[in-house]
Amino acid sequence: MRRVAAALILSHRALGVDEDALVQVLGRMRLRKEEGGATLYEEGARSETVDFLLQGRVRVVAGGESQELTRLEAPAVVGHLGVLTGLPRSATVVTDGPAVIGRLEFREIWSLVGGEAAAGQALRRLLLASLAQLEGQANAALGALLPAPPEDKDRPAGTVAAPIGGPRPTPRPRDPLAELAAHFDADLLAQADRVEVVETEATRRERYRR
Amino acid sequence: MTAAAALASLPAFRACATQDIERFVKLAPPVRFHGQSVLIRQGEPAQGAFLVLSGRCRAEVQRGDERVVVGHVQAGEVVGELGLFTSAARRSATVIAEEDVQALLLTQDLFDRPHALPVLSVIERRALATMAERVRRSSQATRRRRPRPAAPAAHTGKDWLAGLMGALQRLTGG
Numbered sequence: 001m002r003r004v005a006a007a008l009i010l011s012h013r014a015l016g017v018d019e020d021a022l023v024q025v026l027g028r029m030r031l032r033k034e035e036g037g038a039t040l041y042e043e044g045a046r047s048e049t050v051d052f053l054l055q056g057r058v059r060v061v062a063g064g065e066s067q068e069l070t071r072l073e074a075p076a077v078v079g080h081l082g083v084l085t086g087l088p089r090s091a092t093v094v095t096d097g098p099a100v101i102g103r104l105e106f107r108e109i110w111s112l113v114g115g116e117a118a119a120g121q122a123l124r125r126l127l128l129a130s131l132a133q134l135e136g137q138a139n140a141a142l143g144a145l146l147p148a149p150p151e152d153k154d155r156p157a158g159t160v161a162a163p164i165g166g167p168r169p170t171p172r173p174r175d176p177l178a179e180l181a182a183h184f185d186a187d188l189l190a191q192a193d194r195v196e197v198v199e200t201e202a203t204r205r206e207r208y209r210r
Numbered sequence: 211m212t213a214a215a216a217l218a219s220l221p222a223f224r225a226c227a228t229q230d231i232e233r234f235v236k237l238a239p240p241v242r243f244h245g246q247s248v249l250i251r252q253g254e255p256a257q258g259a260f261l262v263l264s265g266r267c268r269a270e271v272q273r274g275d276e277r278v279v280v281g282h283v284q285a286g287e288v289v290g291e292l293g294l295f296t297s298a299a300r301r302s303a304t305v306i307a308e309e310d311v312q313a314l315l316l317t318q319d320l321f322d323r324p325h326a327l328p329v330l331s332v333i334e335r336r337a338l339a340t341m342a343e344r345v346r347r348s349s350q351a352t353r354r355r356r357p358r359p360a361a362p363a364a365h366t367g368k369d370w371l372a373g374l375m376g377a378l379q380r381l382t383g384g
Contacts, residue, residue, distance in 0.1 A: 015295060016321025062353060069353070081349075084342035090349065113335065116326055124334045125295075125321070131341040132296040138348035 001026045004054055007075045014129035021122035025112065026052065028119075029102030040078065040093040040101065047082025047089055048106045056099025062091045070137075071096060077130045083109055084127070213240035216263035216312055217329070220286040222336060226328050234329035238314040243307040249289065250305040256293030258317040261333065262286065265311030269303045282308075291337050294318060 005022040008014070029052060034040070040051055043062055053076040060069045060078075069091055072078060082089050083106055095101075104112075112120040113127070214235045217223055223231065238261070243249055249260055252272055267283040280303060283289045289305050294316055320330055 013296060015318055067353065069349070081342050081346050084338055085346055087346070090346060113338065116328065116331060118326070121326055121331065121334075124331070124338060128295045128334060128337060128341065131338070131345055132292055134345045135292065135341060135348060136296070138345055138352055 012129040017122045017125045021118035024119040025123045034095045034099045036097040038095045041089045043092045045089045050080045051078045052102040054100040057096040059096045230328045243311040245309045252304040259290040259294040260313040263312040266308045
């Protein structure tokens with residue numbers, strides 16, 4: 001388990017995770033071997049466990065296998081998003097060949113994460129590092145799907161846009177979703193709901209002015 | 211109000227002991243920003259984060275020559291937390307103080323302490339929930355925009371005829 005703990009810390013670039021403490025966490029897991037094609041989680045099911053992929057690979061798919069979201073290779077953490085948000089599984093996870101899985105139950109995770117013990121701290125930081133990686137990947141994937149920013153034809157070649165704090169451009173009314181796509185950035189998309197509210201207000205103000 | 215008193219007054223940290231609060235404030239230096247000053251600038255390397263103790267900030271994203279307000283940060287919230295849990299990331303938004311802001315600077319050095327910091331544990335637990343929620347929303351936004359794989363073409367009479375002709379040609383070697 002020590003080797004697995006070290007590999008988990010390294011692969012997630014986790015900061016401040018004590019290896020001994022993570023070994024304690026791994027010692028609490030229920031280990032099982034799975035053949036290829038075994039379903040670990042079903043999209044829409046209740047999120048009750050977090051799995052540590054110790055050996056092998058898994059495929060993460062959505063919409064009844066029609067959309068492969070990603071493939072993960074050991075060592076990896078799977079299923080923590082649902083447990084941490086308290087929402088049902090957002091995707092199906094299927095083993096891609098033989099795999100060894102370590103499973104932690106919902107109650108155990110929360111008692112560890114909520115506590116002050118070294119094991120809890122190690123689990124918390126490993127999950128945070130994993131979430132940070134996922135956030136980067138999700139934002140990059142989303143960025144690739146969105147159109148490039150509009151060309152600024154008035155700006156002379158080689159100059160940059162007015163910095164933050166400079167004069168504000170006149171707001172133009174437009175579709176909030178189009179705005180969202182045109183102004184993509186990591187946190188912007190992450191907070192999509194709030195963007196829509198901001199833009200709706202701007203649009204409404206513009207309409208009043210008319 | 212001192213930084214320690216401001217931290218102790220935040221609901222999430224009320225359960226922390228006074229000595230833990232005071233110890234944490236010594237490790238995470240208090241910083242003050244005047245209204246309209248920039249805490250975090252989009253595109254810069256992400257190193258560390260801020261725990262806002264008082265005041266309000268807004269997060270803006272600049273794309274081309276336009277800016278969009280993507281959210282607000284209130285007292286008790288951490289801003290720039292990706293710079294705390296990862297290395298080699300870049301700031302994805304600019305955060306500006308809308309009024310005078312008091313904050314604690316959280317650096318990655320905080321993780322290297324041999325003894326647990328209860329205040330840091332509270333920050334980590336809150337970050338787990340907010341980051342998980344954000345990843346989920348980002349992933350869902352990606353899935354909504356990803357083009358669906360093309361459905362297999364319907365089997366038409368022409369396909370069937372072409373297939374039959376191909377098979378006949380193979381059989382006859384022609």
